[in-house]
Amino acid sequence: MPVPGVSLPPPRPPATAAGPGAQPHHSLADSQPHVEAVALSDAPPVAPRPPRSTVERLLSGPNGLGTAGLRLTPREAPPTSEAQPAPEARSEGASAAGGPAPDLCPPSAHDSAPDLCRPAAGDAVPGLYHHPVPExxxxxxxxxxxxxxxxxxxxxxxxxxxxxxxxxxxxxxxxxxxxxxxxxxxxxxxxxxxxxxxxxxxxxxxxxxxxxxxxxxxxxxxxxxxxxxxxxxxxxxxxxxxxxxxxxxxxxxxxxxxxxxxxxSTPSQADRFRHDMARLHLGYLAEAAWSETGHMPQVWEYLAMRQFNNFRPCPTITDTVGGYELPADLHALPAMQRVIALAGNATTIVNDLYSYTKELKSPGTHLNLPVVIAQRENLPDRDAYLKAVEVHNDLMHAFEAEAAGLAAACPVPSVLRFLRGVAVWVDGNHYWHRSNTYRYSLPDFW
CATH class of the missing domain: 1.10.600.10 (Farnesyl Diphosphate Synthase)
Structure with a gap:
């Protein structure tokens, strides 16, 4: 089922690492040739569903005799705190269908019972679209x-x-x-x-x-x-x-x-990483230039800088860490590049939101998305912060929609496993930010 803009290359033989001490890569596809997909999500559906579409089948993960151990995390979602409503589940094949997650503390709640909505240490940002992960x-x-x-x-x-x-x-x-x-x-x-x-x-x-x-x-x-x-x-x-x-x-x-x-790593994985590190350094330089000149960027300019000064080098090596390789021509697909960029952008806004109070304590003006929105759109700090949550949620939904489309268009085992690995990295990154109370605390906006 090809989609516009995705052109699949001919199959290539598995690559092997070069150099002294290098070890060959064995992908999931090498050992399980009949596995159709690796799930992008493990959250169970909340209600019985009609027969699944092809996209849902691809995203639901391997099934049948002997495939249970191929899932990367348990299917059961861990329990959520009673003090915080459970985050919206990532349902199979339909995770990107909805809009941004609602504000878990609507204005009336802020006015009438603010203590009931104020997040405790280690809670997620209220209203942030995310998925729980096992410890x-x-x-x-x-x-x-x-x-x-x-x-x-x-x-x-x-x-x-x-x-x-x-x-x-x-x-x-x-x-x-x-x-x-x-x-x-x-x-x-x-x-x-x-x-x-x-x-x-x-x-x-x-x-x-x-x-x-x-x-x-x-x-x-x-x-x-x-x-x-x-x-x-x-x-x-x-x-x-x-x-x-x-x-x-x-x-x-x-x-x-x-x-x-x-x-x-293989030579192509190493070259890919070097490229993403050059992107990171370019983002550092843009932020430094603004600091030297006292420039307050427009919101879109800030987001452009954050697309480079972000976590992208981390999920881009998910196949090396997983012991397999996403071939260079599949990694270079425009659709794959968009998925990786959206994942990096969403996870970086997570950092902006959780480090907000930490950065306010540093000298001078520390740029992050809520600060830039407040300055450029003339919003109170709380409203700017909540709008930054919406920006994150939009990026997350776009990431999931694009990943689902690519999985359906290119159901190659290494592609599916890589998409799964990026999705897991996104969720793990949020888990670390939420749970690291040594470094982070949330603002008193609820």
Whole structure:
């Protein structure tokens, strides 16, 4: 069932990783040739349904004898807090049909009983369209947390003693286990975890919390990027460049994390990641330029910047972490690129919403979507925040609709599993933001 704009390439043989120590990739399709799809959602339907359409069948996941273990998470949704209405379920094949989730605390509730609607620590943003996830495997969380701290503190010296409380509070092990429940081994999970810590080291040390500044940022980012995308120069100057990669914590972290990544990834996966990191650095530079000039962007300009300065490098490696490969020609499909972009945009607005109060405490004006909406559309802070929730919800519904359309048009097992992995990453990212009360608290708008 092709759809306009999606042209399917001819099948290609499975790619294998290159280089010393590389391991071959075995996708779900390699071991289960008759599996039709990997579910984009595990939430059960709320009522009996008539016979399913082809799209619903594709999105419902593998079925039949011997396929139960192929689901990445249990079908049952975890219980929700009694203090918060349950989020709208992601029903099979129809998740994008509705509009934005309603405000769970309508104006009358704010006026008559505000305490009943005020979210407690660890609650989701009221009205935010999201999906609950199971608690991440505690044994995996413990193992990943121990390994990543050893790497960050001892191997690359990225976290000095005075920052270790903040590092522990970040809970990166729980974050990555929640986002990658299909990772076959701890080593696969560590790929994503090292890259996440390295990216945060660059953000903190070059841009924000630990001595970062917009002044001279372009030069620092360019030199750090060569730890991901190696400099090809003459022998006379290559030695100096190689020494520079050990000169500060961000470059040490980038270089080491990328070396580990290359051991598990294929050349096309590595090139894809480098491209998305260049996008990220371009977004950093735009935000820095606005900071230097005092420019308050229009809302659409801010959203354009956030499409680059966002989480996209994280879900784009979901197949590497899962131990398989989405072939480069399928990854490059315009429809797939739109799905990935929408996922990155939605998850980044989640960060804006949960970090809102944290950023208000920082000196100067810290740009995030509620702040930009309030300034540019002349809205009270509460109304601007709630409008940012609506923007997130619109992005989420668009992401799910586009993913469903692509799954129906291109039911290739690697495509379906990759779409599933991106959807799981989106949900895991929200879980981490919601539950990380060490870093985040919600504004008193309810």
């Amino acid at each position: 991440p495997d505690p044994l995996r969380v413990e193992e990943v947390s121990g390994r990543i701290k050893t790497w960050a503190v001892d191997e690359v010296q990225t976290v000095p003693p005075e920052w270790q409380d903040q590092f522990d509070g970040f809970s990166v092990g729980r974050y990555m286990v929640a986002c990658h429940p299909d990772a076959p081994t701890i080593d696969h999970l560590m790929i994503a975890t090292r890259l996440m810590v390295a990216e945060n080291a660059v953000d903190d040390c070059y841009c924000e919390d630990h001595g970062g500044s917009p002044v001279g940022l372009g030069s620092r980012l360019l030199l750090a990027h060569t730890a991901l995308d190696a400099l090809h120069t003459t022998p006379e100057y290559e030695e100096e460049w190689a020494k520079s990669l050990q000169s500060d914590a961000p470059r040490r972290a980038y270089r080491s994390a990328m070396d580990y990544f290359l051991r598990q």
